[in-house]
Amino acid sequence: xxxADADVLPLDYVPYADRIAEFAAEVRRSWHPAxxxxxxxxxxxxxxxxxRRAAQQFNHRRTxxxxxxxxxxxxxxxxxxxxxxxxxxxxDGLPGRPWFRHSIFAPKSSYAPEVLPGVAxxxxxxxxxxxxxxxxxxxxxxxxxxxxxxGGAD
Numbered sequence: 001x002x003x004a005d006a007d008v009l010p011l012d013y014v015p016y017a018d019r020i021a022e023f024a025a026e027v028r029r030s031w032h033p034a035x036x037x038x039x040x041x042x043x044x045x046x047x048x049x050x051x052r053r054a055a056q057q058f059n060h061r062r063t064x065x066x067x068x069x070x071x072x073x074x075x076x077x078x079x080x081x082x083x084x085x086x087x088x089x090x091x092d093g094l095p096g097r098p099w100f101r102h103s104i105f106a107p108k109s110s111y112a113p114e115v116l117p118g119v120a121x122x123x124x125x126x127x128x129x130x131x132x133x134x135x136x137x138x139x140x141x142x143x144x145x146x147x148x149x150x151g152g153a154d
Contacts, residue, residue: 008062008077013055013084013149020104020142021048023115030123031131040135041119047142054146080151087144090137094118095130103141 002010028041058080065073089101094117100106106117114120118134 007066008074009081011081011085012059013081013145014052014059017048017052017055020051020116021045023104024048027116027119027123030120040132043139044116044119044135044142047139047146050146051142051149054149058149076151080148083148083151084145087148088141090118090141094121095134096121103138 024041024044028039031039031041058077062077065077088103090103091101093099093101094106097106100117103118104116106114108114116138119131119138122128122131122134
C-alpha cells in the first residue's frame with residue numbers, strides 16, 4: 001500500500017549501501033589472506049562509499065522535490081531509483097548460473113540466500129582469480145547504481 005500511494009518510490013539506498021558494506025566485510029573474512037597480495041574488496045569498499053554518497057545526495061534531492069517539485073520531477077526520481085536497481089543486475093549473470101543476474105543477492109543451490117554471490121561463490125570454490133574478477137564486476141555494478149542515483153542531480 002505504501003508503494004502504491006507514494007509520491008516517490010519509498011526506496012532508501014543509504015541503509016542498502018550500509019548493508020552491502022556489511023556483506024562486503026563478511027565476504028572479506030572468508031578471503032584467504034595468503035591467496036593474493038591485493039585485496040580486490042578494497043575496490044568494492046570504494047564503490048559502496050560512492051553508492052552511499054550518491055544515495056545521500058539523492059535523499060536530499062528527493063526532499064527538495066517533494067517540497068517544491070513538479071510531477072515530472074517526481075517521475076524523474078522514480079526513474080533514477082528504478083535505474084539504480086537495474087544497474088545492480090549483471091547481464092552475464094553468475095558464473096555457472098547465468099539466470100541469476102543480481103549482484104547483491106542470489107539463492108544458493110539450497111535456496112538459502114547468498115550475498116554478493118559472484119565473489120562468495122568464487123571464494124567457496126577457492127578460485128581467487130574468479131573472486132577477483134567478480135569483485136571488480138560487483139564494484140562496477142555498485143558504481144552504475146551510484147551513477148543512476150545521481151542521474152538527475154542539479
